[in-house]
Amino acid sequence: MDIFLQQIINGLTLGSVYAIVALGYTMVYGIVQLINFAHGEVVMIGAMVALWVISSLAGGAMPPVVIVLAGILCAIPVCMAVGYTMERVAYRPLRSAPRLAPLITAIGISIILQHVAMLVWSRNPLPFPQILANPIFEIAGATISAVQIAIIVLSLLMMGGLTLLVYRTKLGVAMRATSENPQVAGLMGIDINRVISMTFIIGAGLGAMAGVMVGTYYGQAHYTMGALLGLKAFCAAVLGGIGNLAGAMLGGMLLGVVEALGTGYIGEITDLCHVSGISTALAERCAEDGHMVVFGSNYQDVFAFIVLILVLVFRPSGLLGERVSDRA
Amino acid sequence: MSLLSVRGLKVAYGGIEAVRGIDLDVEAGELVALIGANGAGKTTTLKALAGMLRPAAGTVRYADSDITGVASHRLIRQGVALVPEGRGVFARLTVQENLQMGAYIRDDRPAIAQDLDKVFGLFPRLHERRAQVAGTLSGGEQQMLAIGRAMMSRPKLLLLDEPSMGLAPLMVQKIFEVVHSIAAQGVTILLVEQNALLALEAASRGYVMESGAITLSDSAPALLASPQVRQAYLGE
Numbered sequence A: 001m002d003i004f005l006q007q008i009i010n011g012l013t014l015g016s017v018y019a020i021v022a023l024g025y026t027m028v029y030g031i032v033q034l035i036n037f038a039h040g041e042v043v044m045i046g047a048m049v050a051l052w053v054i055s056s057l058a059g060g061a062m063p064p065v066v067i068v069l070a071g072i073l074c075a076i077p078v079c080m081a082v083g084y085t086m087e088r089v090a091y092r093p094l095r096s097a098p099r100l101a102p103l104i105t106a107i108g109i110s111i112i113l114q115h116v117a118m119l120v121w122s123r124n125p126l127p128f129p130q131i132l133a134n135p136i137f138e139i140a141g142a143t144i145s146a147v148q149i150a151i152i153v154l155s156l157l158m159m160g161g162l163t164l165l166v167y168r169t170k171l172g173v174a175m176r177a178t179s180e181n182p183q184v185a186g187l188m189g190i191d192i193n194r195v196i197s198m199t200f201i202i203g204a205g206l207g208a209m210a211g212v213m214v215g216t217y218y219g220q221a222h223y224t225m226g227a228l229l230g231l232k233a234f235c236a237a238v239l240g241g242i243g244n245l246a247g248a249m250l251g252g253m254l255l256g257v258v259e260a261l262g263t264g265y266i267g268e269i270t271d272l273c274h275v276s277g278i279s280t281a282l283a284e285r286c287a288e289d290g291h292m293v294v295f296g297s298n299y300q301d302v303f304a305f306i307v308l309i310l311v312l313v314f315r316p317s318g319l320l321g322e323r324v325s326d327r328a
Numbered sequence B: 001m002s003l004l005s006v007r008g009l010k011v012a013y014g015g016i017e018a019v020r021g022i023d024l025d026v027e028a029g030e031l032v033a034l035i036g037a038n039g040a041g042k043t044t045t046l047k048a049l050a051g052m053l054r055p056a057a058g059t060v061r062y063a064d065s066d067i068t069g070v071a072s073h074r075l076i077r078q079g080v081a082l083v084p085e086g087r088g089v090f091a092r093l094t095v096q097e098n099l100q101m102g103a104y105i106r107d108d109r110p111a112i113a114q115d116l117d118k119v120f121g122l123f124p125r126l127h128e129r130r131a132q133v134a135g136t137l138s139g140g141e142q143q144m145l146a147i148g149r150a151m152m153s154r155p156k157l158l159l160l161d162e163p164s165m166g167l168a169p170l171m172v173q174k175i176f177e178v179v180h181s182i183a184a185q186g187v188t189i190l191l192v193e194q195n196a197l198l199a200l201e202a203a204s205r206g207y208v209m210e211s212g213a214i215t216l217s218d219s220a221p222a223l224l225a226s227p228q229v230r231q232a233y234l235g236e
Helices: A003-032 A039-057 A064-094 A100-121 A146-168 A170-180 A182-187 A192-218 A225-240 A245-269 A272-278 A280-289 A302-314 B042-049 B072-078 B095-102 B109-122 B124-128 B139-151 B169-184 B196-202 B220-225 B227-233
Strands: A136-139 A142-145 B004-013 B016-026 B031-036 B057-062 B080-083 B157-161 B188-193 B205-210 B213-219
Touching (some): A003 A146, A003 A170, A003 A225, A039 A192, A064 A100, A064 A192, A100 A225, A146 A192, A182 A192, A182 B072, A192 A225, A245 A302, B016 B042, B016 B057, B031 B227, B042 B157, B072 B080, B124 B139, B139 B157, B205 B220, B205 B227, B213 B220
Parallel strands (some): B031 B188, B031 B205, B080 B157, B157 B188
Antiparallel strands (some): A136 A142, B004 B057
């Protein structure tokens, strides 16, 4: 099996999900300069609602595809309602407050949503019903599953759709104008509150889809699943340049690939048996086991944060985050 | 009945009153200048009239309805457009997109296209640069863009905040020619300027503002002749 190609495929799958979640962060940041740390929880709620609907309908007369679709169609509006409500109730009253206040509020909302989810859906990891046939295809020594293909294709479609929305529709123009200068956008007749609400709603809708995808991919859902996923997607958004849509897409994909390759190769790279000559004790161990790995693939989650630190040190504005000067 | 009639307008930032109860009238079709030194409260007044700031007290009537405290995104639909101080162009949007933003409240595509051509006719420079992002324009071009953008909403009342600020004399002249031609089209204009001479030469009437209050109001020629204005604002 070709590890390199395999990890690229896995990375693109995961990266698609990161990209979709990162879009939610970056859109909100672009408009209200807020890191909505509760966005990961929206993703989790999407997964939970879909899981609940799919398990309730599974085993009935409906074809599996219809059931999954029903799950998605329930998850999206629920997440949209959650996204709208958190902006309306928690962030809007703080819009003119110092930026730290909404940020701390976002962390608070995240904790609240996690624990409400724990009360509703229990503290245990729930199996995500695998009702769709998931054939596995072989390409050039690596494998790709139908679910992986679906995740990548759906994500690309959503990214394309969002790009069209932002660059081709009146709402999109209003969003771009509001993100640049809300006061002047108001002078143009744009209802800023509506645009901000729509931004949260669209971001949450994407988050719902990401939740369903990641639940299907890993085959389980848990009330804390949004926290780490959200943080990684946030890293992806920063990597691409926060506030930049194309940046979030690129950052998500890159982060997914970096993480997959890192996970795939970290064991081999940190295998002390490459340098077994430095000590006789080590040489003995290596002769016995063949491997003396310092960091194994359980360090999977570390790569996103290494990337975050590197970006913050070397290119804080992110890959595509070169902004035209805001001043005239 | 005046198109715009302001009574006892007060605007405060926090506890500090920047505008301390002013009266002001603009008749339909008039070009009225509001002059005064830096910090007199002129911009604050315009912002309150355009719905960007909520007045602390007083009333603003426009076209026979009370618009006190109405938000800017609603006022523009009634024909009140503000060209903000510092132009406020969308730096990351192209020139053409900026102009289209001006027509955001309108749905009549053919007429919008016509008006776009009109603005390009008025400012050929903008036509040359229509595909450029506005952040790359010079200050004068941005001012043209800001005025053109405001015109795209087909305003009845145009509020102009310091259109000459930071521009070279030739450009200032060009901008004021455009202000004249807009006024000649029948658009009512309230012009805020630090350049008192230019403003009073363009306007039919003027108000002089000092520390948040209106201290003089007269016809423009009378203000230009008044010793007080000549001394304080025309450097004599």
